[in-house]
Amino acid sequence: MTLFDHPSLDLGLNIGPSSMAKKRNYNLVKDEKIALEAELDRMNEENKRLNELLAAMQANYAVLQSRLAEFMAAAAAAATSTSEGRSSPGRKRIKGGGGESADRAAAGGSTSSAEERESSCGRGRVVMMREEEEARPRTTKLSVRTDPSDASLVVKDGYQWRKYGQKVTRDNPCPRAYYRCSFAPACPVKKKVQRSAGDRSVLVATYEGDHNHGMPSLAPASSSDHPATGPSPCSVSVHPSGPTVTLDLTRPRPAGQDQRPAPESPDRFQRRLAEQMASSLTKDPTFTAALATAISGRFLRLSPDHNS
């Protein structure tokens, strides 16, 4: 299908030059109008269905996220009870109470027995897990595919970061970069960025903590920092076969959004999605060229030479 055949690009421009030509094409235009209205109805129906699907997916996402948080907290609590309850060989007493290192042990993954412990320990355990969860800074991971030739350890996520260190770790020959949020002086969020050991084209960013301020890129003054190559879940491109909208819902959200516990309302999400699509389309030179071709094509089709 070419752009000219695409129903959404048929702009309905009645630019016929003479009344004779209009009369001749009256029936044709009428048929076309009916067909377009039918197509519009169909699209509206489909849009409605997709909206419902999107709302359902958002609900599932929220449920999964809360389950994951509960599961992680259960694992941490299980590890704590292990170090307190029994003697753990090969592990020294931890400075300052041992909460942090217990968390690290849990992050390492003693998760197999976590669920059964949770089920056997009852409600008091759950309350304790909640308290631990609040005390511990939240960590999220974000993988971004980049150009393999690009050696920089920069993940554009809309926030302003200040690099304060770089280190080569044992398990990965690629250096790990350490960043702090520099937008607000008191913002406790830290970020570690390192190339994946398996796939060098993938940057893995680990975020720690929650921002105590809004997203700087949402402010008009600093819009230049908006992620151009960042992990936007939506991308729009124009192919010879027509415009293509790619929505990658499998990817995690950017840090600033991901760290908000409450999911966005469907209305807000749709608006943001529409803004992103419109922005991508208007920025894409191939789209504007295709649009110009479609309009000029429409002009030519309605000219007397082409109607005879």
Place this chain on the structure above:
DNA sequence: CGTCTTTGACCTGCGC
């Protein structure tokens, strides 16, 4: 001149 990056030194926790 202010901000940011680089990089070696230092600190801290963990395993032996």
Place this chain on the structure above:
DNA sequence: GCGCAGGTCAAAGACG
């Protein structure tokens, strides 16, 4: 206690 590894500090230099 020592060594190792990850994380952080801070001085120096680059850059706009």
